[in-house]
Amino acid sequence: MVNCDYGEMCAFAHSEEEIAIDLLHNIEPKSADFYMFYFKTVWCPWSEDHDKESCVYAHNWQDLRRKPHVYDYQKDLCPHWEIENFIRTYSDGCQNEYRCSFSHGWKEQ
DSSP states (O other): OOOOTTGGGOOSOSSGGGOOSOOGGGOOSOOHHHHHHTTTOSBOOOOSOOOTTTOSSBOSTTTOOOOTTTSOOOSSBOTTOOOSSOOSSHHHHOTTGGGOSSBOSTTTO
16 A cells, blocks of 8 residues: 555555456457446546546446346336436435346436
8 A cells, every 4th residue: 555644544545456446447348248247337436527428437326337247127117217307316216226126227228
């Protein structure tokens, strides 16, 4: 670990080796499998302003996808999933959250 004022209590990564999430931007090539299994399945690690339209990471709950190889859901859209209004928590979008057996949004479909 890099010499840090927070020591072992630090919640930040100081290098890519310390990052605990999938680094989607490093996965090459961006194949059909990438878009099926990884695209928008991890929160964006970048704190600076950037082009969110072309970013492979999720930026809000409606942008986030559950990994289809981890969560079992069907292609039919969830009747509870909020598509009209911005949701602040995942349970605001669907009370069943990750356990829901339906798709949450068009990206999961």
